[in-house]
Amino acid sequence: MSESTGQDVNVRTTAAQRATGTNTDTLLQTDGLVKQFGGFTATDAVDFSVEAGEIRCLIGPNGAGKSTLMKLVTGQHAATAGSIYFNGFDVTDDAPNERIDRGLSMKFQVPSVFEDLTVRENLRLPNQRLADGDERRRRVDEALAAADLADVEDTRAGDLSHGRQQQLEIGMAASLDPDLLLLDEPVAGLSVDERAAIADRIRTLNEERDVAFVVIEHDTEFVAEIADRVTVLHQGDIFREGPIEEIEDDPEVQRIYLGTDGDAEGDAR
Amino acid sequence: MGTDAFPTGVLGRFEGPNTVGSGTRFWAALAVTVVALLAYPSVVGPFAAGQLTRYLVSAFLALSLAFVWGYAGILSFGQNAFYGLSGYAFAVVVGNLASPLGTTVGVGVAILFGALSALVLGYFMFYGGVRDVYVTITTLVVTIVLNTYGKTASQVFVGSVNLGGDTGVGIGEITLGAGPATYTLVQPATYYVIVAVLLATYLGLRALVNSDFGRVMVAIREDEDRAEMLGYDVKFRKLVVFTIGGGIAGLGGVTYMAWGYSITPEVVFSAAAAAYPVVWVSVGGRKTLSGPIVAAVAIEWLRTTASVQFPEFAKIGVGVLMIASILLLPDGVVPGLRGASRYFDRHGLADGSRLAIDRARRAVGRRVGGPIAVDESSEVVQE
Amino acid sequence: MVNGLNLAFQYLQGFSVLVLAAVGLAIIFGIMGVINLAHGEFIMVGAYATVFGYHDLGLPLVASMALAVGVTAAFGMVVERLLIKRTYGRLFDSMVVTLGLSLVLSQGMLVLRGTSEPSVPTPFGTISYGAFSQSVYRVALALAAVAVLVGVYWLFTRTEYGIRARATIQDEGTARALGVRTERVYSTTFAIGSALAGLAGALLAPIVSVTPTMGGTYLVKSFVVVVVGGPSVVLGTGLSGGLLGAVDAVVTNVYGQTAGSIVLLVVTVVVIRFFQDGVTGFTDRVRDRLAREGT
Numbered sequence: 041m042s043e044s045t046g047q048d049v050n051v052r053t054t055a056a057q058r059a060t061g062t063n064t065d066t067l068l069q070t071d072g073l074v075k076q077f078g079g080f081t082a083t084d085a086v087d088f089s090v091e092a093g094e095i096r097c098l099i100g101p102n103g104a105g106k107s108t109l110m111k112l113v114t115g116q117h118a119a120t121a122g123s124i125y126f127n128g129f130d131v132t133d134d135a136p137n138e139r140i141d142r143g144l145s146m147k148f149q150v151p152s153v154f155e156d157l158t159v160r161e162n163l164r165l166p167n168q169r170l171a172d173g174d175e176r177r178r179r180v181d182e183a184l185a186a187a188d189l190a191d192v193e194d195t196r197a198g199d200l201s202h203g204r205q206q207q208l209e210i211g212m213a214a215s216l217d218p219d220l221l222l223l224d225e226p227v228a229g230l231s232v233d234e235r236a237a238i239a240d241r242i243r244t245l246n247e248e249r250d251v252a253f254v255v256i257e258h259d260t261e262f263v264a265e266i267a268d269r270v271t272v273l274h275q276g277d278i279f280r281e282g283p284i285e286e287i288e289d290d291p292e293v294q295r296i297y298l299g300t301d302g303d304a305e306g307d308a309r
Numbered sequence: 310m311g312t313d314a315f316p317t318g319v320l321g322r323f324e325g326p327n328t329v330g331s332g333t334r335f336w337a338a339l340a341v342t343v344v345a346l347l348a349y350p351s352v353v354g355p356f357a358a359g360q361l362t363r364y365l366v367s368a369f370l371a372l373s374l375a376f377v378w379g380y381a382g383i384l385s386f387g388q389n390a391f392y393g394l395s396g397y398a399f400a401v402v403v404g405n406l407a408s409p410l411g412t413t414v415g416v417g418v419a420i421l422f423g424a425l426s427a428l429v430l431g432y433f434m435f436y437g438g439v440r441d442v443y444v445t446i447t448t449l450v451v452t453i454v455l456n457t458y459g460k461t462a463s464q465v466f467v468g469s470v471n472l473g474g475d476t477g478v479g480i481g482e483i484t485l486g487a488g489p490a491t492y493t494l495v496q497p498a499t500y501y502v503i504v505a506v507l508l509a510t511y512l513g514l515r516a517l518v519n520s521d522f523g524r525v526m527v528a529i530r531e532d533e534d535r536a537e538m539l540g541y542d543v544k545f546r547k548l549v550v551f552t553i554g555g556g557i558a559g560l561g562g563v564t565y566m567a568w569g570y571s572i573t574p575e576v577v578f579s580a581a582a583a584a585y586p587v588v589w590v591s592v593g594g595r596k597t598l599s600g601p602i603v604a605a606v607a608i609e610w611l612r613t614t615a616s617v618q619f620p621e622f623a624k625i626g627v628g629v630l631m632i633a634s635i636l637l638l639p640d641g642v643v644p645g646l647r648g649a650s651r652y653f654d655r656h657g658l659a660d661g662s663r664l665a666i667d668r669a670r671r672a673v674g675r676r677v678g679g680p681i682a683v684d685e686s687s688e689v690v691q692e
Numbered sequence: 693m694v695n696g697l698n699l700a701f702q703y704l705q706g707f708s709v710l711v712l713a714a715v716g717l718a719i720i721f722g723i724m725g726v727i728n729l730a731h732g733e734f735i736m737v738g739a740y741a742t743v744f745g746y747h748d749l750g751l752p753l754v755a756s757m758a759l760a761v762g763v764t765a766a767f768g769m770v771v772e773r774l775l776i777k778r779t780y781g782r783l784f785d786s787m788v789v790t791l792g793l794s795l796v797l798s799q800g801m802l803v804l805r806g807t808s809e810p811s812v813p814t815p816f817g818t819i820s821y822g823a824f825s826q827s828v829y830r831v832a833l834a835l836a837a838v839a840v841l842v843g844v845y846w847l848f849t850r851t852e853y854g855i856r857a858r859a860t861i862q863d864e865g866t867a868r869a870l871g872v873r874t875e876r877v878y879s880t881t882f883a884i885g886s887a888l889a890g891l892a893g894a895l896l897a898p899i900v901s902v903t904p905t906m907g908g909t910y911l912v913k914s915f916v917v918v919v920v921g922g923p924s925v926v927l928g929t930g931l932s933g934g935l936l937g938a939v940d941a942v943v944t945n946v947y948g949q950t951a952g953s954i955v956l957l958v959v960t961v962v963v964i965r966f967f968q969d970g971v972t973g974f975t976d977r978v979r980d981r982l983a984r985e986g987t
Contacts, residue, residue, distance in 0.1 A: 580908065627795055
């Protein structure tokens, strides 16, 4: 039984059911995307594209505009100029929830789970749009298992450790069966083990469910581990783009970081 | 969330994480309350029943705000606007159509008018991107504008009904029905009808709030952006909630006319009047439905009694109550009571009290500082 | 020509009252994001303190006004420590608490001192032109309003406090990391906002009737000005006061007091809806902040 919610587009869409427009190889494409805040240009005519099934990492010094670009893609910021295409559709004027229905999903930079709800109730929310009754319960159980949270399903989400909250939030985002999942700093402040678990999660979702990723991260080791390609942002525009090996060795990239971020071989310093 | 073995099938719809109270104990208590309410007029007589009717009318307003604020995070000073507009609409329809059928239609029109005003204002605000605090300010301003205008609208006619400026407008009797089958509503029948309608509204909201829809509302209250990024159309849902809230306030407006037969701008649209629902819901507990009802009745009763005995101190008392309730029991009295009841359930009365006193002593001791103040019953060994 | 002059005087007074009443609220709302629904009562306290100083203590008018400012500032500090501090981050709760406070203060004053106070004489006398005479005080009031705006500007750009306060609005986390004691900034801000409210009350005492419930009208006026003005405290309050003062003066002159009030309120709602940025761009500032903290 489909729950009618007015403006929601294609309420019950799973990856299989979702229609795609033309050109299904390029999942996300921005075209001359600009964002200005008053006199300040945060995003400067960016042409950013992501292929289906890719894991892309977005890196760059602080103030480069990474989160702004991500929020433009999700629709939380309205673009000053330019367009955004997703799954072949022009989503430039779409509201965030409409883009979610097209197959987009995100995890916020600041952990944003519903703290007063239990883990189970948190996972119920994305799933209740897509399924009812037993099917819903099954999806929530699966999500709990995949995020390794089955043992704390009745715990208040606010009481979880930081790492588990990140897993929960990724689990919630993944429950929407997205084609593209945007992660804003998923491993900030986590231990080595927790980072490994998140990297694992990303790879599993990518391989088993064909989810593409755009991950904003500062940890170069983590980036090296999961990225297919890396996009370097600087002062609101794309500075370099390419496979991780090229970017690691690029002296220009190291320079824009002013040595504040280590390179993968950092021990020489 | 299984509790006592009561037929959770039917009643299960009315229980859930978003309301306080479930299981046999709760429903039994509710049944007792309803019986007591129904017996009240016979016990205390028509005058007291009439007083309680007035307080029960306030409960509709309280529910309306509890729904909109507690379950969608929209602090609105505008429920009074919809309440008052509905009352006026009822008077206008009844005055113009002067017939039992007219009055019956008037009930529906008035409630719809309340809902419609909320729809219009809600659309203007939510789809215009007005957020948080500015929504609150806008609703307050709208209510004040209605008051300012209402007080001057002394020769303004809607059809044959004069809006009456600051003396407002009144109606004669309330006779419902059509053709030969008519019924005139008077006390104590009015009281019983209002109790029944209030109960139905409460149960209806309870079911709604615990449903999937209600869960999304709570998510929107907690973190709008996160809810939106889970694919929910937040603007639309807030509009729906706000409209329903307006409808409930409208229902309150009609019951208000059924109780008092007249309405003036100052009573419904003044800033002071708009503040009271906020008091009731803050004190009663904004994440519950029963709390605000109880608080509205209790506070209105206290306020009216106090106004008679200690007229100057009544308002001061309300003010102090607001401050105290936010600072001491930020979730309101009902959740506070539930918290206390759970605590004592867990530890037992004697142990619970001892534990509480220990904790308090330790908390005070810590502020004074030093190992000297640590309670002997603690396991900490001071080196 | 003469009516024009009348209008001009009316405008000056309208402008001054709006600016003086609102500037305290603008500072508190702008820096702390707190909505003080008892703001009108702070103004009332200032007016009462002035009357008390003048009539009960026999102080000259200026000293009474100074007393009023001091009393209200101190009162503000107490309120901030006891009430406001406990509701930081919970905006709606701070509204409820201050609403309760406003009830306590207005009713409390009614109980303490009765329904109205003896008036305080208006200084400076009058000037006449043709058949009309106008109080010079109206002009003095306008000068005071401008002086206050200039003073607030100086406060925020030239003093230590001002720099700290602006850092805190921009980015509290960074400010704190740089050693700014943001809690102190908030306490001082609230005290300053309260002092300005007290000043408004003091300056108004000679020309309005001082009653326990006078706060209500000034709260609404202040809100309107702050919302329309936007985030820039000096520029926003000034421009907004100027604009709304003009609208109010014109409409009241032609259609009467009630129409004037209604028009102002409608303007507020329209501004909220269509220029959430107020006259000087509020939401952009906030969005700026959000954009920069992400990156």
